[in-house]
Amino acid sequence: MQAFRFDLCELPGETKGLRDDVRAFLAKELANVPAVTRAQTWSGSDPEFSRKMGAKGWIAMTWPKKYGGHERSAFDRYVVLEEMLAAGAPVGAHWIGDRQSGPLLMRFGTEEQRQKILPRVAKGECYFCIGMSEPDSGSDLAATRTRAEKVEGGYKVNGTKLWTSGAHTAHYMIGLFRTHLDPQNKHAGLTQFLVDMKTTDGITVRPIKDLAGKSHFNEVVFQDAFVPDDMMVGTEGGGWNQVTAELAFERSGPERYLSSFILMVEMIRELEKRGGGSFDERGGAREIGRLVAHLVTLRQMSLSVAGMLDKGENPALEASVVKDLGAIFEQDMPVRAHELLGMEPTVGAGSDYEQVLGYLTQTTPSFSLRGGTREILRGIIARGLGLR
Numbered sequence: 384m385q386a387f388r389f390d391l392c393e394l395p396g397e398t399k400g401l402r403d404d405v406r407a408f409l410a411k412e413l414a415n416v417p418a419v420t421r422a423q424t425w426s427g428s429d430p431e432f433s434r435k436m437g438a439k440g441w442i443a444m445t446w447p448k449k450y451g452g453h454e455r456s457a458f459d460r461y462v463v464l465e466e467m468l469a470a471g472a473p474v475g476a477h478w479i480g481d482r483q484s485g486p487l488l489m490r491f492g493t494e495e496q497r498q499k500i501l502p503r504v505a506k507g508e509c510y511f512c513i514g515m516s517e518p519d520s521g522s523d524l525a526a527t528r529t530r531a532e533k534v535e536g537g538y539k540v541n542g543t544k545l546w547t548s549g550a551h552t553a554h555y556m557i558g559l560f561r562t563h564l565d566p567q568n569k570h571a572g573l574t575q576f577l578v579d580m581k582t583t584d585g586i587t588v589r590p591i592k593d594l595a596g597k598s599h600f601n602e603v604v605f606q607d608a609f610v611p612d613d614m615m616v617g618t619e620g621g622g623w624n625q626v627t628a629e630l631a632f633e634r635s636g637p638e639r640y641l642s643s644f645i646l647m648v649e650m651i652r653e654l655e656k657r658g659g660g661s662f663d664e665r666g667g668a669r670e671i672g673r674l675v676a677h678l679v680t681l682r683q684m685s686l687s688v689a690g691m692l693d694k695g696e697n698p699a700l701e702a703s704v705v706k707d708l709g710a711i712f713e714q715d716m717p718v719r720a721h722e723l724l725g726m727e728p729t730v731g732a733g734s735d736y737e738q739v740l741g742y743l744t745q746t747t748p749s750f751s752l753r754g755g756t757r758e759i760l761r762g763i764i765a766r767g768l769g770l771r
């Protein structure tokens with residue numbers, strides 16, 4: 384049987400200066416942002432903030448300079464992400480382009496697509512959404528039914544994408560469409576396209592409210608939407624392999640264990656506020672210590688995956704382990720907070736702690752769905768270990 388491998392990996396000492404710069408920037412930028420807003424972290428979108436990050440050179444950090452990138456190390460990027468998420472910065476506008484769609488275009492896009500789009504992503508001016516899931520196709524992406532039918536000069540798209548995060552603000556979608564149907568092989572005949580969300584006729588974006596009443600994701604309906612030939616990404620019919628590679632970009636970064644971090648900070652503040660022996664009452668110190676130990680372990684595992692990526696290795700198995708364990712940790716946080724402090728979550732009123740608890744109680748259930756469900760990840764892990 385194969386085993387996991389999480390080699391110890393330390394951030395290089397020279398990243399400290401960068402961390403200090405990011406902290407100083409965030410202390411100023413987020414000084415007046417309420418904790419419950421910061422709790423949205425990478426779901427929160429603020430184009431002005433994204434442009435400021437672009438100006439600092441903190442988007443597209445590892446990309447080649449010829450595409451607007453900064454040719455910095457994966458560890459520099461890790462430090463910036465870690466600081467942004469720990470502080471609860473609204474990085475959502477540029478998030479998908481920086482993490483997923485930009486790298487996808489560098490790997491599979493045409494030179495013209497790269498030249499036209501990537502420098503704008505790097506400046507924090509161009510945003511992406513991912514059109515994979517559909518009403519009857521989530522985990523089973525090969526069941527994609529949205530059709531892209533060949534017509535003169537391009538493709539005519541019909542169908543519905545669901546849960547599309549940020550479709551209402553995105554300039555482009557990377558859509559996975561069916562260009563060919565082979566009932567014997569449903570993985571064949573899938574193709575990725577760049578869709579211009581601002582100028583394409585025949586696209587309707589309908590917001591879907593989540594439990595917390597926020598509209599981060601959408602239903603996107605295509606009715607005879609025309610996508611030109613030169614907007615195809617990669618090869619016709621090559622979509623399945625491309626999507627699998629794309630998903631590997633998003634499984635093990637600091638976003639996979641820091642999404643509930645603001646709650647941990649507010650828990651500690653609340654305990655401090657109560658003063659006296661509060662930290663020890665109800666096992667406070669022990670519980671916080673246990674959470675910190677889990678957090679530090681997850682961080683070390685995530686850093687180890689970053690180290691493997693930096694060396695050009697393929698840590699798909701280890702990345703799935705980080706995402707699964709990270710989601711358990713993040714989802715456990717509101718439960719632990721409630722048990723420890725004995726206060727009820729609130730929505731729209733109450734202390735910072737109560738509101739953050741309210742927001743995360745409503746949203747953490749989704750953390751083990753986005754980016755691949757728990758069961759699907761465990762299937763990947765079992766396969767990686769040679770158990771199925």
Ligand SMILES: Cc1cc2nc3c(=O)[nH]c(=O)nc-3n(C[C@H](O)[C@H](O)[C@H](O)COP(=O)(O)OP(=O)(O)OC[C@H]3O[C@@H](n4cnc5c(N)ncnc54)[C@H](O)[C@@H]3O)c2cc1C
Binds near residue numbers: 756
């Ligand atoms: C906050 C959030 C943001 C999202 N953003 C996007 C986005 O931007 N773009 C996008 O395309 N999608 C997005 N999604 C959709 C997400 O990728 C899907 O919800 C997810 O892949 C699961 O698909 P589904 O909802 O159709 O559930 P299903 O696939 O129908 O699964 C239902 C249940 O069955 C289980 N299951 C399914 N297949 C198996 C199997 N083979 N073995 C064992 N168990 C199985 C699942 O684990 C799950 O518990 C987002 C979802 C959330 C919650």
